[in-house]
Amino acid sequence: MTRESWGTRFGFIMATAGSAVGLGNIWRFPYTTGEEGGGAFLLIYLLFIMVFGLAVVMAELVVGRMTQRNPVGAFKRLGGGQWPLVGMMGVVAGFVILSFYIVVAGWTLAYVFLMAHGSLADASPANLEQVFGEFISNPIEPVLYAGIFMGLCALVVAHGIGSGIERASKIFMPILFLILIVLVVRSITLPGAEEGIRFFLIPDWDKVSTNTFTAAIGQAFFSLSLGMGALITYGSYMPKDHNLPADASMVVVLDTSVAILAGFAILPAVFAAGLSPGAGPGLTFITLPAVFAAIPGGQFFGILFFILLAIAALTSAVSLLEVVVAYFVDEHKMSRRKATIMVSLICFGLGIPSSLSLGVWDAKFMDKGFMDWMEYLSVNLMLPVGALFTALFVGWRLGPKAIKAITNEGTLPVPATGLWLFILRYLAPLGILWILISSLN
Numbered sequence: 001m002t003r004e005s006w007g008t009r010f011g012f013i014m015a016t017a018g019s020a021v022g023l024g025n026i027w028r029f030p031y032t033t034g035e036e037g038g039g040a041f042l043l044i045y046l047l048f049i050m051v052f053g054l055a056v057v058m059a060e061l062v063v064g065r066m067t068q069r070n071p072v073g074a075f076k077r078l079g080g081g082q083w084p085l086v087g088m089m090g091v092v093a094g095f096v097i098l099s100f101y102i103v104v105a106g107w108t109l110a111y112v113f114l115m116a117h118g119s120l121a122d123a124s125p126a127n128l129e130q131v132f133g134e135f136i137s138n139p140i141e142p143v144l145y146a147g148i149f150m151g152l153c154a155l156v157v158a159h160g161i162g163s164g165i166e167r168a169s170k171i172f173m174p175i176l177f178l179i180l181i182v183l184v185v186r187s188i189t190l191p192g193a194e195e196g197i198r199f200f201l202i203p204d205w206d207k208v209s210t211n212t213f214t215a216a217i218g219q220a221f222f223s224l225s226l227g228m229g230a231l232i233t234y235g236s237y238m239p240k241d242h243n244l245p246a247d248a249s250m251v252v253v254l255d256t257s258v259a260i261l262a263g264f265a266i267l268p269a270v271f272a273a274g275l276s277p278g279a280g281p282g283l284t285f286i287t288l289p290a291v292f293a294a295i296p297g298g299q300f301f302g303i304l305f306f307i308l309l310a311i312a313a314l315t316s317a318v319s320l321l322e323v324v325v326a327y328f329v330d331e332h333k334m335s336r337r338k339a340t341i342m343v344s345l346i347c348f349g350l351g352i353p354s355s356l357s358l359g360v361w362d363a364k365f366m367d368k369g370f371m372d373w374m375e376y377l378s379v380n381l382m383l384p385v386g387a388l389f390t391a392l393f394v395g396w397r398l399g400p401k402a403i404k405a406i407t408n409e410g411t412l413p414v415p416a417t418g419l420w421l422f423i424l425r426y427l428a429p430l431g432i433l434w435i436l437i438s439s440l441n
């Protein structure tokens with residue numbers, strides 16, 4: 001059977017940008033920027049995207065395209081020895097990340113309905129905090145929403161690359177952009193928005209600490225879907241004649257633009273409503289509904305916002321599921337349908353304790369609940385380790401062969417290929433090692 005591939009360049013870019021653009025951009029980025037002091041964080045984040053982000057995105061895509069395999073098969077084919085373990089860790093990370101990603105994504109679905117129902121209108125931030133707390137600690141509802149979300153994801157992935165993931169992304173990503181633009185216009189035209197714009201754009205270097213750097217680099221990798229072979233898998237469906245560096249740059253630009261636009265959609269509105277941007281993860285679910293309750297047309301924009309979040313989360317979760325499904329299809333010769341159903345059920349099962357750990361099951365292991373552990377192990381440990389080995393692999397093991405592959409055997413003029421290898425060999429490994437060490441402390 002021949003391997004499926006993306007139908008068009010546009011389709012590939014939408015699908016890959018769909019993977020990158022997710023809760024990371026619209027939920028995590030604005031609240032992390034809020035916590036880390038605004039403009040200075042933004043600049044450091046942009047620097048890391050340009051130095052490390054693009055280089056590692058290209059590295060993952062090229063490994064996928066050279067081998068046309070899932071991450072385990074790809075490392076087996078090009079590296080042999082112990083290298084497939086890097087791919088295996090990616091597949092495990094995919095399972096783990098997806099299991100809690102669907103929980104948060106489920107909240108966004110629930111909030112579409114809560115907004116539409118009007119139960120978040122006229123509420124004070126204190127009330128909204130209570131609404132949110134009661135919702136996520138309920139043992140049934142959030143689990144059901146996570147299940148619904150997992151089902152939607154499975155539906156897309158079961159249809160395969162072209163008529164599943166590519167088609168869904170080509171429809172959803174442009175909608176997402178439109179909704180985001182509408183929200184940005186609403187936010188920056190509110191009276192009092194300037195203060196938020198200033199907070200977002202003007203660096204205040206006094207607020208920068210080592211933590212700002214580790215938060216920025218971690219955010220950059222998570223946002224670009226790096227470190228677990230999602231882009232190896234997406235690259236494996238990429239036709240050999242595509243211009244990989246150009247497409248990779250486009251994806252990075254889109255992902256970064258959405259993060260910045262999400263910042264403009266959220267931070268000025270939060271300031272205009274006289275609230276604080278430093279609310280942490282609750283910014284989207286507590287602070288923002290308070291903003292929507294306070295502004296003209298708030299209910300409409302609120303519904304739009306949570307639909308936006310759910311769409312972004314769906315195309316990202318699809319890429320996490322696809323990595324694991326591709327592994328079972330390629331390496332264990334399972335049918336796509338069967339692999340999708342099996343993996344989705346297991347992920348949902350693993351998501352249940354995550355959701356319950358925010359309510360009825362409040363056991364803590366070393367200060368962290370179950371969901372915190374899942375997030376910590378996958379995002380703070382497996383992803384950086386995966387990205388580290390991928391950079392070393394492409395930089396040292398493949399070296400000039402990788403350059404040959406990204407230039408389509410020397411037929412494409414690609415600038416700065418030497419710099420690319422230099423980053424993969426030295427800068428990225430050192431940078432990643434540094435986040436790992438500081439996050440372990």
Ligand code: TRP
Pocket residue numbers: 019020021022023024025221222223224225226227228230316317319320383
């Ligand atoms: N990038 C997505 C986001 O910003 C999340 C995501 C999807 C991801 N696939 C990934 C993160 C693979 C790390 C690895 O929400």
